[in-house]
Amino acid sequence: MNKKWMSVLVSMSLVPLLLASACSSKDGSGSGNGGKEEQVTITHYTIDSPDRTFVEKLIPDFEAKHPNIKVKVTKAPYEQFDSKLQSSIAAKNSPDVTSHWGYGGFMEYYNKGMLMDLTPHLDGFSGADYNIPEDVMNIYKVDGKTYGIPLNSYVTVMLYNKDLFDKANLPYPPTDYEDKSWTFEKMVEYAAKITVDSKNLDEAQYGVDFGFGERDQRPQYFGANVYSEDTWTNGGKPSEVNLTKPEVIEAYKTIYGLIYDKKVSPxxxxxxxxxxxxxxPFLSGKIGMSVVGSWSLAASSDFSFNVGVAAVPQGPNEKVRSVLYVDPLFVLKDSKHPKEALEWIKYLLSTEVQEKSIELSGGNPPVNQAAAEKYYNNFEGIDPAGIKQVFEGAYKYGFESYNHLISNYSQINELFINELAGVENGEKKVEDVLPGIEQKLKDLLARVNK
Incomplete structure (x- = not known):
């Protein structure tokens, strides 16, 4: 009997403890889990390339600082990035954090309803706290709501082969965007003096490879617009296409004329x-100047010649001389852990981690401007002050890449690649091809933007 009553008393004495434990477990602060928050796992989806997968090396430090959050990295080849993302969303297995690292871009993701509105989760968050310029933060806002937080900021630069410039007795092009003597015409003049047009591959070399933006954005440099102005305020959906306007035709004729008329481009x-x-092609040492995205700087250690960085020359459009490629991080709409996902994003934006990421990635440009100095000093043999001046000028005269701002861009880009191939190969004329592209583009937009 004594043992029986002792057992009842012990059981009764445990009831308050069990109730207290249950209540504490509900708010995540009790003894049920040692006073710790419930541990969750977030997924970071990226391209399977060293300049992106380096984030795996940052995870141990992050998890040590955030013991309640585990980070899992999933990856796919560039060509499969979008399709695998769509498949995972359809299968209700959406990652938490990603970016537009495939063919599609921000507006495509936004219009497909893939992105979470981060505004309600940003209490206390300010881009200024992470040294992100306000105009860069605004790129990924729609109607005042934030759908992406910038991580890296690439720009268009001109790389030039100093050895070929020296051989042609030409002065190096300037890094200062305010030097208005550096014009498109001057670039073509220099290119002609560098070019050796020969059928012998060993002897052939060309003055300039003008890779300004995607094919539909290049006319912008010449003051011509393929799309109507409402594109940028209408969710990336243009109401009009201007491919047959005289200024657009002339822009394309100038671009491809560098190859087949001036013969200064490869x-x-x-x-x-x-x-x-x-x-x-620039790495071959057979091209004098290359207008290209600043990601090409990451190959600086592979150059077998002396290389410099210069401003993109002044063209007919006085306001736009550079294409900006700002990569944000998104939290996908189906994420069950937006709070934890934002902690991971804020960690990646911190000055210390952005500086560490430059080295780990091989040269990804930080959006955090406090880390920018380290980036400018990252490329051996290239003047850091010159890189800084080029970046600052590119930001001032830059326009965000069309593939980020136009909806359903992956299909649009494929159309331009296929339809302009004949012009690029010298088989067809611009003025003969553009009307057909315009009609196909209108049909495509009518279909995808219903």
């Missing part, structure tokens, strides 16, 4: 041949 066949050997 043909696609030449570029493909030397790219096969070196990975990038």
């Amino acid at each position: 043909t696609p066949a030449f570029s493909q041949t030397v790219s096969g050997q070196f990975g990038d």
